[in-house]
Amino acid sequence: MKKVSLTIDGKEISASEHATLLQAARDAGIQIPTLCHDDRLAPYGSCRLCSVEITSGKKAKIVASCVYPVENGLVVETMSPRIVKIRRVILELLQASSPKGRVEELSKVYGTSTDKFEKELTFCILCGLCVRYCSEVKKAHALGFIGRGIEKQVVFFPEIALKSCPGCEGECFSLCPTGILPNKFAQSVPSFGKVQPTVFPVRLWDEDNFLNLTRNIT
Ligand code: SF4
Ligand code: FES
Structure with a gap:
C-alpha cells in the first residue's frame, strides 16, 4: 500500500x-x-x-x-486558534438544541456557553449515526430520515422496527451523541405500531448556517 x-x-x-x-x-x-x-x-x-x-x-x-x-x-x-473558535461556535449552536450527552461533554472541554444562541430544543443533531448504523452494519433499515431542510427528522419505521429492533436490543442507542434515541424508543416500544417514534432534528444546523457563522472567523 x-x-x-x-x-x-x-x-x-x-x-x-x-x-x-x-x-x-x-x-x-x-x-x-x-x-x-x-x-x-x-x-x-x-x-x-x-x-x-x-x-x-x-x-x-x-x-x-x-x-x-x-x-x-x-x-x-x-x-489552531481559528479551529478552536469554529468548534466553539459549533458547540454553542448544538447546545441550543441538544445540550446533553456527548455535546455536553465536549462543551465542557471547550468551555462554551449554553446561552449564546436562542434555545430550540430538538435533541437531535442529524448526525445520522443511528440511521447509518442500522442500515450499514445491521442491514435492518429500521430507522431513516424523512423530510427535507428544516423539516428533516429521524424516524423509526414501525413495520420494520417491530421485527428488527427487539433482536438488536438497541445497539444504535449508545451511538446517539445527544442521548435522545433510547428515550424516544422506550416511549414507543410498548405501543409500537400505534405510535411512530419520532426524533425531532436540530433546526439551526445546516450547511448555510455553518458557512455564515464561520466565514468571518480568522
Ligand atoms: S437520533 Fe441521535 S444518533 Fe440519530 S441522528 Fe439524531 S442525534 Fe444522531
Ligand atoms: S466527525 Fe467529521 S463532520 Fe462530523
Whole structure:
C-alpha cells in the first residue's frame, strides 16, 4: 500500500494513501473531536466538529478531517486558534438544541456557553449515526430520515422496527451523541405500531448556517 507524508500539529506522519486526515491523526496519537463519525461507518461529514486547518503550498482552508483524504506535503493544524473558535461556535449552536450527552461533554472541554444562541430544543443533531448504523452494519433499515431542510427528522419505521429492533436490543442507542434515541424508543416500544417514534432534528444546523457563522472567523 502506498504511503504519503504529511505534517499534523508539527509532527511528520506517514499514512496510507487511502486514509482520511482523521484516521492519520488518530493513528499518530492526535485526537480530533467528532460527533457524526464512527469507524464502522462510511464517512459522513455532517457535524463539522472535526474541522482542521490545512495548508498546501500557499493556500490554507478549513476541511472536515473525517472525509478529507491525506495528501503528500499537506500541513495540518488540528487545534489552531481559528479551529478552536469554529468548534466553539459549533458547540454553542448544538447546545441550543441538544445540550446533553456527548455535546455536553465536549462543551465542557471547550468551555462554551449554553446561552449564546436562542434555545430550540430538538435533541437531535442529524448526525445520522443511528440511521447509518442500522442500515450499514445491521442491514435492518429500521430507522431513516424523512423530510427535507428544516423539516428533516429521524424516524423509526414501525413495520420494520417491530421485527428488527427487539433482536438488536438497541445497539444504535449508545451511538446517539445527544442521548435522545433510547428515550424516544422506550416511549414507543410498548405501543409500537400505534405510535411512530419520532426524533425531532436540530433546526439551526445546516450547511448555510455553518458557512455564515464561520466565514468571518480568522
Ligand atoms: S437520533 Fe441521535 S444518533 Fe440519530 S441522528 Fe439524531 S442525534 Fe444522531
Ligand atoms: S466527525 Fe467529521 S463532520 Fe462530523
